[in-house]
Amino acid sequence: MAAKSRILIIGGTGIIGKFIVEASAKAGHPTYVLVRKSTLSNPDKGKLIENFKNLGVAILHGDLDDHESMVNAIKQVDVVISTVGPPQLAEQVKIIAAIKEAGSVKKLGKGQKSPNKLAQMETTAPPRDKVRIFGDGNAKAIFNTEEDIATYTIRAVDDPRTLNKILYLSLPKNIYSFNELVALWEKKIGKPLEKIYVPEEQILKEIKESQFPLNVFLALNHSVFVKGDHTNFAIEPSVAVEASELYPDVKYTTVEEYLHQLRFIPSEFGSDVDHTHVVEPAKSGFDTKVQIRRTVEAEGIPYTSVSCNYFAGYFLPATALSEPGASTAALRDEIIIFGDGNFKGIAEEIPYYSFLQQFSTWKIHYLRLPMSLLLLFGRRRSANPLRKSIFPRTKS
Numbered sequence: 001m002a003a004k005s006r007i008l009i010i011g012g013t014g015i016i017g018k019f020i021v022e023a024s025a026k027a028g029h030p031t032y033v034l035v036r037k038s039t040l041s042n043p044d045k046g047k048l049i050e051n052f053k054n055l056g057v058a059i060l061h062g063d064l065d066d067h068e069s070m071v072n073a074i075k076q077v078d079v080v081i082s083t084v085g086p087p088q089l090a091e092q093v094k095i096i097a098a099i100k101e102a103g104s105v106k107k108l109g110k111g112q113k114s115p116n117k118l119a120q121m122e123t124t125a126p127p128r129d130k131v132r133i134f135g136d137g138n139a140k141a142i143f144n145t146e147e148d149i150a151t152y153t154i155r156a157v158d159d160p161r162t163l164n165k166i167l168y169l170s171l172p173k174n175i176y177s178f179n180e181l182v183a184l185w186e187k188k189i190g191k192p193l194e195k196i197y198v199p200e201e202q203i204l205k206e207i208k209e210s211q212f213p214l215n216v217f218l219a220l221n222h223s224v225f226v227k228g229d230h231t232n233f234a235i236e237p238s239v240a241v242e243a244s245e246l247y248p249d250v251k252y253t254t255v256e257e258y259l260h261q262l263r264f265i266p267s268e269f270g271s272d273v274d275h276t277h278v279v280e281p282a283k284s285g286f287d288t289k290v291q292i293r294r295t296v297e298a299e300g301i302p303y304t305s306v307s308c309n310y311f312a313g314y315f316l317p318a319t320a321l322s323e324p325g326a327s328t329a330a331l332r333d334e335i336i337i338f339g340d341g342n343f344k345g346i347a348e349e350i351p352y353y354s355f356l357q358q359f360s361t362w363k364i365h366y367l368r369l370p371m372s373l374l375l376l377f378g379r380r381r382s383a384n385p386l387r388k389s390i391f392p393r394t395k396s
């Protein structure tokens with residue numbers, strides 16, 4: 001079974017964040033929370049943090065305004081969930097910048113050949129639109145991480161089977177042609193790339209015409225991807241051994257694994273920001289969420305946006321069913337209905353979190369019902385006959 005993703009929550013001490021931290025830890029994900037130092041001295045939040053620690057959550061000190069602390073935290077994980085509050089929504093660009101620096105690809109292996117940029121010379125990140133392919137792209141190359149190179153090297157030190165031999169790290173799951181590597185990358189990013197095939201004569205010309213160090217990289221890529229120098233010979237047992245055969249217990253990192261991508265879940269947790277008709281003063285907060293969405297997309301950072309709609313935690317039944325701004329007690333006599341009351345709202349649990357601790361059973365039941373049904377329920381339970389007012393309210 002694949003290991004569970006390591007999750008960092010930024011804003012984990014907030015209203016929504018604390019539920020997500022708990023859900024993550026209880027689901028068995030190695031869970032990290034970025035906590036501001038000043039928050040540790042707050043007695044209420046101190047208790048929350050103690051609770052996190054008891055669940056095995058790692059507390060990392062940091063702040064949106066401390067870029068280095070964010071990069072260091074993000075480097076340790078596979079998924080970043082932001083649950084920062086409304087005042088910090090725009091500041092999520094700082095998280096995006098830190099994600100970019102930490103690397104949009106989890107592990108940047110080098111080894112015999114690193115696939116992290118798919119051998120694109122002019123870029124520091126893997127391609128998202130088009131890719132240059134050396135030759136016909138069919139020669140097989142081998143990609144290994146530094147960690148695995150080190151592990152096998154140390155294993156070989158005292159092993160008589162490696163004495164006076166070449167130790168090849170021809171790890172079977174890491175042998176890919178360039179075409180296969182591009183296909184894998186396309187699968188990971190969910191879209192096809194434009195492929196530009198560069199013939200050998202063109203590569204040799206570019207090697208001659210370019211400066212150091214580009215000419216060296218081009219020459220190495222020509223050897224590996226055009227000539228197939230990693231794999232164009234058989235391993236001769238009298239003079240060589242292969243590492244994964246000698247040490248089958250070593251769990252080496254596969255290309256598939258190190259092309260795994262860091263994912264960002266921005267702080268949304270409300271209506272789908274691309275589909276709201278919200279007016280001011282609430283509109284600007286939604287606009288900021290839209291801008292963050294567009295920035296994440298433009299940067300090519302893999303994301304998931306969580307639209308949990310009108311969740312129930314503190315809105316149901318009291319706030320949603322009572323006059324805005326009035327008492328937060330649940331209604332018993334009169335109800336205000338927005339518009340004609342026919343649009344369906346969605347009342348739901350915060351993902352994975354059980355409200356059992358907070359609500360009695362019947363409320364949990366109705367938390368899962370569409371809002372229109374919930375209104376009917378309110379009518380039935382009311383001790384007095386329910387008077388309906390259509391909003392804006394008319395005096396009766």
Ligand SMILES: NC(=O)c1ccc[n+]([C@@H]2O[C@H](COP(=O)([O-])OP(=O)(O)OC[C@H]3O[C@@H](n4cnc5c(N)ncnc54)[C@H](OP(=O)(O)O)[C@@H]3O)[C@@H](O)[C@H]2O)c1
Nearest residue numbers: 011012013014015016039063064083084085267268269270
């Ligand atoms: N659908 C709904 O009904 C609904 C309801 C509420 C919220 N939401 C949405 O859920 C998201 C989270 O909102 P929330 O109300 O849960 O937020 P919140 O309670 O205000 O929590 C904000 C979090 O951000 C942290 N934070 C603030 N400034 C920071 C900084 N400079 N560096 C690092 N961390 C910082 C806070 O840490 P400290 O503890 O140190 O202050 C806290 O953990 C928002 O997108 C909001 O719009 C939706």
